[in-house]
Amino acid sequence: MTVAGALAADRLGTRPRSLTFLAEVVRRGGTGYAVTLPEPLPTPEQTALAATWLEAVNSNPAQGPEYDEAVARWLENVALVVAARRKARAGTPD
Incomplete structure (x- = not known):
């Protein structure tokens, strides 16, 4: 599940820090609160995935x-x- 989620998020250009922020929202407010957020991630596509x-x-x-x-x-x-994938790509020659 984690890898599948990371692949989906990475394909949409989701930044790791956005996911970490959402994790803190869930931790502090609960999933019941987080599901009510109008924009849990920055872009509409990322928001749809998070929703x-x-x-x-x-x-x-x-x-x-x-x-x-x-x-x-x-x-x-x-x-x-997601961060590991980005770091690996950055170290790979084109």
Whole structure:
């Protein structure tokens, strides 16, 4: 799931720090709050992707602080994979 999320986010040009910020929103406000954000990520395409993720996780009946923390960690891991992909591409000759 993490790699698939990172590939989708990277294809849309999502910056890792945007995902990390969204993770903090989830951690502090919960998935219920995050799903109500009109623009959880900078561009409309990125927002649509994040909305899909947030709606999916918000539909889980087993929500609570531990669940929100797990979602936040997942978003942070997606950000790490995106950052690693970008670093690898930067080091690769054209």
